[in-house]
Amino acid sequence: MLDQHIREELRGVVGEAYYKDDPESLVTHSYDGTPMLQHLPDGVIYPASTAEVSAIMQILSKHRIPLISRGSGSNLCGGTVPVQGGVVMVMHRMNAILEVDMQNLTATVQPGLITKQFIEHIEGLGLFYPPDPSSMAISTIGGNIAECSGGLRGLKYGTTKDYVIGLECVLASGEVLRTGGKLMKDVAGYDLTKLLVGSEGTLAVITEATLKLIPPPKHKKTMLAMYKDLYGAARTVSKIIESRIIPATLEFMDNPTIRVVDDFAKLGLPRDMAAILLIEQDGEPEPVERDMARIADICREEQADQIQVACNQEEALKLLTARRSAFTALARLRPTTILEDATVPRSKIADMVLEINRIAEKHNVQICTFGHAGDGNLHPTATTDARDRDEVHRVEEAFEEIFEAAIRLGGTITGEHGVGLVKAPFLEWKVGKAGIEVMKGIKAAFDPYGILNPGKMFAKQARRRVVIGRG
Amino acid sequence: MLDQHIREELRGVVGEAYYKDDPESLVTHSYDGTPMLQHLPDGVIYPASTAEVSAIMQILSKHRIPLISRGSGSNLCGGTVPVQGGVVMVMHRMNAILEVDMQNLTATVQPGLITKQFIEHIEGLGLFYPPDPSSMAISTIGGNIAECSGGLRGLKYGTTKDYVIGLECVLASGEVLRTGGKLMKDVAGYDLTKLLVGSEGTLAVITEATLKLIPPPKHKKTMLAMYKDLYGAARTVSKIIESRIIPATLEFMDNPTIRVVDDFAKLGLPRDMAAILLIEQDGEPEPVERDMARIADICREEQADQIQVACNQEEALKLLTARRSAFTALARLRPTTILEDATVPRSKIADMVLEINRIAEKHNVQICTFGHAGDGNLHPTATTDARDRDEVHRVEEAFEEIFEAAIRLGGTITGEHGVGLVKAPFLEWKVGKAGIEVMKGIKAAFDPYGILNPGKMFAKQARRRVVIGRG
Numbered sequence: 001m002l003d004q005h006i007r008e009e010l011r012g013v014v015g016e017a018y019y020k021d022d023p024e025s026l027v028t029h030s031y032d033g034t035p036m037l038q039h040l041p042d043g044v045i046y047p048a049s050t051a052e053v054s055a056i057m058q059i060l061s062k063h064r065i066p067l068i069s070r071g072s073g074s075n076l077c078g079g080t081v082p083v084q085g086g087v088v089m090v091m092h093r094m095n096a097i098l099e100v101d102m103q104n105l106t107a108t109v110q111p112g113l114i115t116k117q118f119i120e121h122i123e124g125l126g127l128f129y130p131p132d133p134s135s136m137a138i139s140t141i142g143g144n145i146a147e148c149s150g151g152l153r154g155l156k157y158g159t160t161k162d163y164v165i166g167l168e169c170v171l172a173s174g175e176v177l178r179t180g181g182k183l184m185k186d187v188a189g190y191d192l193t194k195l196l197v198g199s200e201g202t203l204a205v206i207t208e209a210t211l212k213l214i215p216p217p218k219h220k221k222t223m224l225a226m227y228k229d230l231y232g233a234a235r236t237v238s239k240i241i242e243s244r245i246i247p248a249t250l251e252f253m254d255n256p257t258i259r260v261v262d263d264f265a266k267l268g269l270p271r272d273m274a275a276i277l278l279i280e281q282d283g284e285p286e287p288v289e290r291d292m293a294r295i296a297d298i299c300r301e302e303q304a305d306q307i308q309v310a311c312n313q314e315e316a317l318k319l320l321t322a323r324r325s326a327f328t329a330l331a332r333l334r335p336t337t338i339l340e341d342a343t344v345p346r347s348k349i350a351d352m353v354l355e356i357n358r359i360a361e362k363h364n365v366q367i368c369t370f371g372h373a374g375d376g377n378l379h380p381t382a383t384t385d386a387r388d389r390d391e392v393h394r395v396e397e398a399f400e401e402i403f404e405a406a407i408r409l410g411g412t413i414t415g416e417h418g419v420g421l422v423k424a425p426f427l428e429w430k431v432g433k434a435g436i437e438v439m440k441g442i443k444a445a446f447d448p449y450g451i452l453n454p455g456k457m458f459a460k461q462a463r464r465r466v467v468i469g470r471g
Numbered sequence: 472m473l474d475q476h477i478r479e480e481l482r483g484v485v486g487e488a489y490y491k492d493d494p495e496s497l498v499t500h501s502y503d504g505t506p507m508l509q510h511l512p513d514g515v516i517y518p519a520s521t522a523e524v525s526a527i528m529q530i531l532s533k534h535r536i537p538l539i540s541r542g543s544g545s546n547l548c549g550g551t552v553p554v555q556g557g558v559v560m561v562m563h564r565m566n567a568i569l570e571v572d573m574q575n576l577t578a579t580v581q582p583g584l585i586t587k588q589f590i591e592h593i594e595g596l597g598l599f600y601p602p603d604p605s606s607m608a609i610s611t612i613g614g615n616i617a618e619c620s621g622g623l624r625g626l627k628y629g630t631t632k633d634y635v636i637g638l639e640c641v642l643a644s645g646e647v648l649r650t651g652g653k654l655m656k657d658v659a660g661y662d663l664t665k666l667l668v669g670s671e672g673t674l675a676v677i678t679e680a681t682l683k684l685i686p687p688p689k690h691k692k693t694m695l696a697m698y699k700d701l702y703g704a705a706r707t708v709s710k711i712i713e714s715r716i717i718p719a720t721l722e723f724m725d726n727p728t729i730r731v732v733d734d735f736a737k738l739g740l741p742r743d744m745a746a747i748l749l750i751e752q753d754g755e756p757e758p759v760e761r762d763m764a765r766i767a768d769i770c771r772e773e774q775a776d777q778i779q780v781a782c783n784q785e786e787a788l789k790l791l792t793a794r795r796s797a798f799t800a801l802a803r804l805r806p807t808t809i810l811e812d813a814t815v816p817r818s819k820i821a822d823m824v825l826e827i828n829r830i831a832e833k834h835n836v837q838i839c840t841f842g843h844a845g846d847g848n849l850h851p852t853a854t855t856d857a858r859d860r861d862e863v864h865r866v867e868e869a870f871e872e873i874f875e876a877a878i879r880l881g882g883t884i885t886g887e888h889g890v891g892l893v894k895a896p897f898l899e900w901k902v903g904k905a906g907i908e909v910m911k912g913i914k915a916a917f918d919p920y921g922i923l924n925p926g927k928m929f930a931k932q933a934r935r936r937v938v939i940g941r942g
Contacts, residue, residue, distance in 0.1 A: 103818035185886035194665035215715035244686035347574035415656035441916020
């Protein structure tokens with residue numbers, strides 16, 4: 001618990017009701033969406049304005065107290081666990097849509113806004129905000145910005161980064177910084193906007209964002225293609241892109257995921273398939289139909305066993321549900337679900353899936369794989385039990401080898417979930433010693449005392465990389 | 472001139488022929504595309520590989536000698552003028568297309584490659600690299616990355632930043648840093664790739680870039696719309712975007728520019744128009760035709776005096792030439808041409824053009840305005856004579872007021888040309904004191920001794936912002 005006078009200072013800013021340090025509040029904010037990570041904060045604060053955030057940061061900065069800003073905590077990298085204690089700042093009270101500018105096609109919002117509410121509001125105005133992380137029903141725009149969230153539409157439309165064009169944030173010192181604006185182009189100095197997106201709350205507290213909106217596609221078509229041969233599915237992914245078609249969605253589920261999803265959602269999926277691709281194209285009706293016909297041809301060329309095309313929106317939703325429910329379905333299997341995020345060049349999808357399967361077998365753990373095949377972004381997901389220390393250790397060893405394989409295939413340790421606590425020991429594998437040093441320098445430029453989300457992104461010690469021979 | 476032993480060290484790396492400090496070489500590299508700025512370097516070096524760049528940086532770092540990396544020097548912000556002496560590093564020998572990966576739709580290139588050569592090579596393979604700065608016939612990909620160059624296709628397709636997905640660069644220390652990769656998604660640590668794009672050679676020397684390619688549009692249509700009323704043209708811009716149409720190109724020329732361009736290119740443009748819009752849409756044939764029909768309707772609603780639609784590619788090229796030749800045409804008028812880069816939210820285009828005209832009149836200088844109206848990115852261009860000190864002073868005062876007006880309208884001091892020397896005194900107007908401090912910290916993280924392109928981006932003293940009353 002913080003000193004009495006600091007608690008009084010903080011309560012003086014937000015009011016009695018909005019600084020809490022009762023045991024329930026502390027426990028509730030000691031973890032996030034990531035399994036097996038927990039640490040109690042010293043307090044929880046709920047600011048209502050940028051001015052309050054600034055005043056809070058001045059107090060915490062003076063006393064060198066850690067600050068962990070968070071939305072709904074749906075991240076999967078331990079990004080909002082207060083591992084060094086301090087104050088958790090919950091942004092939910094700052095959840096307004098401040099403006100939708102129909103002339104400039106921008107929206108200005110507060111960080112605590114729920115992503116899905118925002119998307120629905122925007123769609124109601126006849127516009128489109130593409131980033132659609134699987135967590136969007138509960139995640140916040142601020143959290144999406146902190147983690148640079150992706151989603152099912154990332155292949156064609158890009159991720160959160162591609163839609164954030166301006167930010168207001170509060171630095172560790174309490175100073176307010178504004179970047180970008182309602183501007184399609186701005187090269188006045190270093191691109192702080194894009195730097196802050198994906199900075200995981202370690203550089204500043206985001207208090208307002210200006211987002212780019214685009215015209216919505218007029219038409220959409222959805223299909224499932226099912227394969228007895230994993231490589232056939234993977235070759236389909238490459239061949240679609242090689243054919244100069246960028247689908248809106250190009251998702252993959254392996255056999256174990258198919259079985260689990262079907263048990264959960266009762267969709268009547270064929271349980272003997274090695275892989276299913278979920279493919280969507282959107283845009284103008286005529287080219288969508290042509291693209292989908294060509295994609296179906298490619299699926300057949302690659303020996304797809306069945307192709308199922310949605311005839312209407314309900315059917316499309318049912319097919320999408322199969323993919324969207326993967327995490328939920330897997331989470332029902334066993335007490336602990338660890339969802340990972342290895343990403344490779346999309347031409348390496350098949351190699352990566354085979355590597356994952358080989359590694360899982362080697363360590364005798366259950367790993368199901370699904371993900372954004374078109375992006376090369378896979379989610380190998382281990383189902384385990386946190387109480388079984390030995391099994392959890394084997395899972396950790398397996399994931400370490402999976403990250404190593406991703407790097408070896410020209411990939412990265414995380415495509416859309418972030419580094420947080422979980423990947424911090426592996427960051428150096430991707431960015432090298434020089435990259436770590438530069439990143440630590442950037443961190444120090446924003447946050448000289450290291451009070452913003454400490455313990456994240458940079459590990460005390462990098463994991464030694466053991467290059468493992470194949471087979 | 473550098474000490475004999477340092478010159479020998481440098482010649483030892485690149486060979487006798489590739490380090491020069493004869494007067495011709497020094498004078499040739501003492502300036503760039505920006506008027507009225509010149510400073511002699513101490514030497515000029517031409518590396519052939521990343522290893523050579525690294526060895527050079529180790530030598531220069533040891534002796535704390537400035538290094539200014541450059542391509543063709545076509546920038547307009549004084550970005551490559553060696554104002555503090557040192558060594559100019561010309562990247563032209565490193566100009567290879569290392570790989571075009573047809574499965575992942577990426578190209579990996581060296582920085583000295585000429586943009587237009589790259590675009591033509593890619594188009595020959597049936598792919599598309601959209602960034603098309605006006606300088607593309609001479610500019611290099613490395614220079615485009617350093618400045619985050621835009622172009623005529625920026626509105627729909629984005630700028631250089633949106634296509635750089637991986638970089639290899641050499642830090643001031645000589646260490647080699649690799650960022651990103653052939654990856655559509657990568658959130659492993661801070662986004663150094665996007666940070667390096669637009670960093671103007673102040674953070675690292677870029678030695679290799681991995682670029683995203685996209686499928687080319689199948690069809691394109693081009694039109695000119697001519698207005699007797701400036702506001703009609705500006706309202707057309709807003710109304711097109713509001714109608715959920717994002718054209719590939721949406722360019723603007725004011726009356727003085729129209730006259731000058733017509734004198735130069737003999738296109739038979741009507742000389743009594745207040746403004747011309749050049750509008751292109753591309754994509755699938757049917758939606759392109761529909762968009763262009765709707766755009767023509769909007770032009771008519773906004774009292775366009777004439778609409779001219781290109782019937783074929785030659786005619787389209789002729790219309791495009793009108794816009795592309797604006798800078799060249801203006802440069803013929805008087806000895807010195809100062810092309811600026813103020814950018815506003817696109818809904819403020821008309822206000823900004825009126826402000827520019829008012830300010831030009833107030834200071835009795837000639838400023839023609841053209842630019843990327845769809846992006847809100849205007850190029851007010853002063854034609855003057857560097858020998859007329861008094862007039863140049865008035866031009867400078869006018870531009871200062873123009874930057875101030877852009878900021879006041881929610882805009883920025885530069886949309887695509889960069890800060891360099893020219894805008895350094897004004898950077899604080901856009902990013903604030905806190906922004907400057909953070910940016911200086913980032914600079915120090917990459918380049919602790921300040922030897923990379925010193926004197927750029929950060930002014931010794933920020934210009935005091937005089938908020939000028941209107942009218």
